[in-house]
Amino acid sequence: MTTTAPVVAFDQVSKGYGSVRAVDGLTLTLRPGQTVALLGPNGAGKSATLDLLLGLKKPDSGTVRLFGTSPRDAIVAGRVGAMLQSGGLMDEVTVAELVRLACDLHPKPYRPSEVLSRAGIEQIADRKVDKLSGGQAQRVRFALATADDSELIVLDEPTTGMDVTTGQAFWATMRERAGRGRTVLFATHYLEEADAVADRVLVLHRGRLLADGTAAEIKAKAGARRISFDLADTDEAALRGLPFVTSLTVSGRTVRIQSTDADATVHALYGLGLYPRDLEVAGLGLEQAFVAITTAEEAKAK
Numbered sequence: 252m253t254t255t256a257p258v259v260a261f262d263q264v265s266k267g268y269g270s271v272r273a274v275d276g277l278t279l280t281l282r283p284g285q286t287v288a289l290l291g292p293n294g295a296g297k298s299a300t301l302d303l304l305l306g307l308k309k310p311d312s313g314t315v316r317l318f319g320t321s322p323r324d325a326i327v328a329g330r331v332g333a334m335l336q337s338g339g340l341m342d343e344v345t346v347a348e349l350v351r352l353a354c355d356l357h358p359k360p361y362r363p364s365e366v367l368s369r370a371g372i373e374q375i376a377d378r379k380v381d382k383l384s385g386g387q388a389q390r391v392r393f394a395l396a397t398a399d400d401s402e403l404i405v406l407d408e409p410t411t412g413m414d415v416t417t418g419q420a421f422w423a424t425m426r427e428r429a430g431r432g433r434t435v436l437f438a439t440h441y442l443e444e445a446d447a448v449a450d451r452v453l454v455l456h457r458g459r460l461l462a463d464g465t466a467a468e469i470k471a472k473a474g475a476r477r478i479s480f481d482l483a484d485t486d487e488a489a490l491r492g493l494p495f496v497t498s499l500t501v502s503g504r505t506v507r508i509q510s511t512d513a514d515a516t517v518h519a520l521y522g523l524g525l526y527p528r529d530l531e532v533a534g535l536g537l538e539q540a541f542v543a544i545t546t547a548e549e550a551k552a553k
């Protein structure tokens with residue numbers, strides 16, 4: 252029986268800078284065709300993880316393998332395309348020259364004209380790269396990351412500085428690639444982006460993997476639900492005493508509660524002899540789920 256090596260395999264990878272554990276015992280496996288969001292707040296270790304993945308930094312401990320080989324070998328073999336946050340573009344060349352160069356460097360490139368049009372940069376093809384606006388430079392990075400048909404595409408906060416239309420075109424390209432079995436890994440702190448684009452979300456916090464699943468699974472992992480209702484007479488102290496409540500806000504007659512067991516909370520609410528109107532129970536949005544997961548983690552660390 253032959254087994255195909257995973258696209259990406261991190262095994263107990265750690266990387267520190269002085270006392271900061273940028274990446275802390277990270278173990279994960281990515282398979283072909285997945286679109287994976289690496290989601291975390293500033294300083295969570297997303298860029299450090301991608302740098303380790305691309306072999307730009309060496310781990311202090313643990314191993315990183317791409318397609319069963321070292322990052323360097325996978326990159327030399329042209330299996331990986333990357334778009335990094337800090338990715339400097341060469342000065343003194345035009346956009347068209349840079350795109351042509353990128354195509355020449357890849358073993359399986361697309362035609363430069365196709366790459367330019369996909370990124371919507373034909374009109375600025377003759378401009379010098381150092382004369383571009385931030386958004387235009389980001390489109391050029393998009394072009395470079397899609398100049399060939401890489402099996403693994405690594406993107407560090409790719410849509411930062413992109414306008415909405417370019418962002419949509421960008422994700423359409425990535426979806427098409429993933430649909431053909433390519434693996435797309437992108438770092439983001441745009442929670443809506445992870446929810447909208449990724450079929451797997453890795454939640455990173457202080458270099459550690461807090462959660463790994465679909466956006467829906469991550470919301471469930473946070474375990475909390477939102478309850479809202481109107482009350483004629485709100486007795487905040489009584490409401491705070493309800494079981495499983497993790498947060499409570501009252502504005503006028505409207506009460507909003509987060510609860511880890513909505514059924515028990517609502518049952519107890521009626522048990523107080525209160526008559527809530529317009530009662531709604533809903534799942535947490537990804538953003539609230541993320542805050543709940545990281546808050547729980549911080550409480551554990553104390």
Ligand SMILES: Nc1ncnc2c1ncn2[C@@H]1O[C@H](COP(=O)(O)OP(=O)(O)OP(=O)(O)O)[C@@H](O)[C@H]1O
Binds near residue numbers: 272273297298299440
């Ligand atoms: N070269 C370095 N020297 C010292 N500390 C570093 C270095 N690179 C990263 N760090 C630290 O490692 C941690 C993780 O940084 P990293 O850039 O990976 O975070 P991130 O999740 O990409 O954040 P952001 O969303 O702000 O880009 C941070 O605490 C950062 O200050």
